[in-house]
Amino acid sequence: MSEEHAKNAARFLANKEQEQWHNETLWQVRGKRDRLAMAIPEWETLREWASGIKMHTLSHLDRYLEQFAANAEANGVKVHWAKDGEEHNEIVYGILKERGVKKLVKSKSMLTEECHLNPFLISKGIDVVESDLGERILQLMDEPPSHIVMPAIHLKREEIGALFEEKLHTEKGNSDPAYLTHAARLHLRQEFLTADASMTGANFGVAATGDVVVCTNEGNADMGTSFAPLHIVSMGMEKLVPDYQSLGVFIRLLARSATGQPVTAYTSHYRKPRKGCEMHLVIVDNGRSRTMEMGDHRRTLKCIRCGACMNTCPVYRRSGGYAYTYFIPGPIGINLGMLRSAKTYAGNLSACSLCCSCNNVCPVKIDLADRIYAWRQSLDRLGKADRIKKGMSKGLKFLFSHPALYRLSLRLAPLLRYMPRFLMYNRLNGWGKGREMPEFANESFTEMWKKGKVKTHTNQRSHE
Amino acid sequence: MSSKEEILSRIRQTVGTGYAMPEIILPAGAVEYGDKTAQFAAVSESVGGRAVVAGKGADLNEMIRSLYPAAKTIASNIPEITLATFNPDKTGTPYELDGTELAVVRGEIGVAENGAVWIAQNVKEKALYFIAEYLVILLDAEKIVHNMHEAYRQIRLNDYGFGLFISGPSKTADIEQALVTGAHGAKGVTVILTSAV
Structure with missing residues (x-):
């Protein structure tokens, strides 16, 4: 097994104090999650349902996608289909170009990260503004997120204070989180009010109604979509749920699992474009249909991107998001990376102690650790097995049979x-x-x- | 073949075993609250919001004024809210709502388990819910349900095609996990629980 993760982690571990803070802070989030989960006697039933609903939806995905797209179109939403990231980016750029969009304000979307949309649009001359506070901080730093829900969890307030001093002209030496957040509020409000288009991801798509559901705490997706006359939604095709009853199960699980909150501040249902405005929906495959062919690994598609597996993972907490070579870190990221390109991302497989804690917190019951174990069995076939360990295994085999x-x-x-x-x-x-x-x-x-x-x-x- | 057809045909080749849809009927012992109003108020507070009960015959305008004594620009399209300084439905574009200090709107359903209030868009521009510095939501206390399953059985979108659950103020913890309210949306949310009786 490659030592890529261990080498990257060594950089993170060099700052002992920061490592300890990172570890303890994420463990506290896990603690909050536990307290909320335990207050709901039917929690395990909800997890069973969530897993069952996703498996059902995935095994009838063609039908649900057609139903969803037909409903969205009937609601006045223009639906596009993208086989891969490249097609997704071309579709988005095409829409923006046709309408002469100069400034696009975005809310957090892991899918657009996956497709490398931002650098593509920026290369075409579009001003792309991330509006989630953590994402905006990282965009100003020109760095990627290190966690899918708490993107700037690896940064200290002083670093953000210094960044804002330079970019937003905040007071010198002031790194109070409330002060910095409100400075970002004023700065981003101007961006919302002057954007020509907005873009959001989708937490869920409801097949029965065509609703796109977006959950945020900041209200940034809502600010974006409330002003600009054009709203583009980028949605992975595995995000579908059949109807409102199934959606209710996921809304109960999502924020509790992610941040230990009973629900996000905003759970927004976008069904139709605003009056006189446009709404576009890009449904993206980008390898998901290939994953569906991969036997048990198909279960990875149940993921609702809550990040609970990261918060609980002892390796993630003590190595940080940047130790992983795939843009999504932690147990789910190890798996998604392998599904993207096993040869490229096999180095992350070592970042797991097989403690299986992730399996037990995952709200949709993905057997993340078992999947990692299964991937490890294929390392030799991929030509990625560690030569030294391989030699040792051979030696031990000889020893045990004599x-x-x-x-x-x-x-x-x-x-x-x-x-x-x-x-x-x-x-x-x-x-x-x-x-x-x-x-x-x-x-x-x-x-x-x-x-x-x-x-x-x-x-x-x-x-x- | 279009991308749509290509994607759908790939999926059709892989769907394999059809998994049955689970039956969503809450088991015995699932969480229920003896006093839904009290639970709703407690959770609202825990998420940084506030829920207050308007007694029988209470003057809502007086209540709102005492909750937000400094508010000068107050938006509401509810006829009874006479302290409103303007009707947001009479403005031309959402941009004109910038600078609203307080918005007073109606909610339809409250959820005891998480303090969320469902609103199917009931103002001309949904921007009002987010751009106002503070938000007051009027909610009939009788409309509080136990959980999201019940809420989703009742909610309907109208012709605006937008609706949302709001639970407390806009917030973020993106800087060192320190919780700060007022990230982009309302800095404070008060739900006034009214009673028809």
Whole structure:
């Protein structure tokens, strides 16, 4: 397995204080999630339903997509279909160009990140303004998000204060979060009021009504769509739910899982364009239909991008979003990266201890850790298996299939204690990196057993 | 073949086993609140909002004035709200709503589990819900339901084709997870629970 993630994580870990803050802060978010989840006795039922609804929808996706698109069109929404990111970007640019749009104000959309829309539009001369506070901070820094729900979680207030001082001319040395947030409010309000078009992602598409549902806390999607005469929605085709009853299940789960809130401040249903305005919807495949062909990995398409798996992941919390090579980090990002390009993103597979905590918090019950385990089994086939570990596995296989040799090596193992450190702790022994090797016992269990040193508790057990 | 046809035909080749739609009927023991109004008010507060009960025969204008004594530009299209300084439906474009200090609107359904209020667009420009510095939502206390399942059984969109749940003020924690209200939308939201009796 590649060490790419470990190498990147080392940079994050160099700042111990920041690493500790990152770890503890995300763990607090996980704690909030737990408190809210536990206040709902039917929580596990909701997760079962959410998983079931998504599997049902995915297994009838052709039908639901047709129904959704037909309803949206009947509502006066112009529907476009994009096979891949490139087609998506061309469609969006085509709409903007035709209407002479100079400034586009966007709310957070992981799909447009996936399609690399912003750099494409900027290269065409469009002024693209991200309006989610975290996204705006990163756009001003020219950096990508490090978390899908809390994009600027890796930054300290002082860094943001210095950035705003330079870009928004805020007071020197003032890094109070309330002060900075309100400075961004004033700055972005001008952008909302002067944009020619707005763009949002979609948390859900409701097949039965054609509604596009967007959940935000800031109200930035709503500000954007309330002024500019053109609204473009970019939606991954797996975002569909059949109807309002199924939507209710997801709305109950989403914010509780994501940030430990009972619901986001705004849950907006966009069904028709505003009077005299236009609404366009781009339905995007970009590899999703390929994922559907990939057996159990299809379950990854249930994801509602809440980020709960990141907040709980001990590896993510202690390595940060930038340690991963795919733009979505954490357990879901490891999986989505592998589905995008297994060869390119295999380096992230090592960023998992198989503790399975992600499986247990995922609101749609994706077996994220099991998927990662399954991907690891295919590393050799991908030509990405670690040569050293492969060699060790071969050696161990030989050892385990030759009992006499195995017993001899066990008897000799305690001698490792007397080996010079440089022979034990070096490049060839990945397990000796950053940790001490366990001490071998003087006697193996088998030897102890044979000598009758192992006390059995058969009598005790009969009373249990 | 169009992209639409290409995508749909690819999906048709892969859909495989059809999974059944789960039956969404809440199990026994699912959360229910003895006093929905009290629960709604408690959650509203926990999300940075506020819910106040208007007693029988209370003067809503007086109440709103005492809640927001400094508000000068007050928008409302509700005839009974006489302290409104203008009717937002009489403005030409949404841009003219910039500078609104307080908007008073009606909500349709309240949700006890999360303090959300459903509004199917009931002003000419939906911008009003977001651009006003503060928002007052009038809600019939009888219209509070336990959870989102109940709410979604009742909500309908009208000809505007827009509706939303609002739960508390606009907020963000994007700077060091420090919670700040008033990110882009209303800095404060008060739900006034009215009673028909």
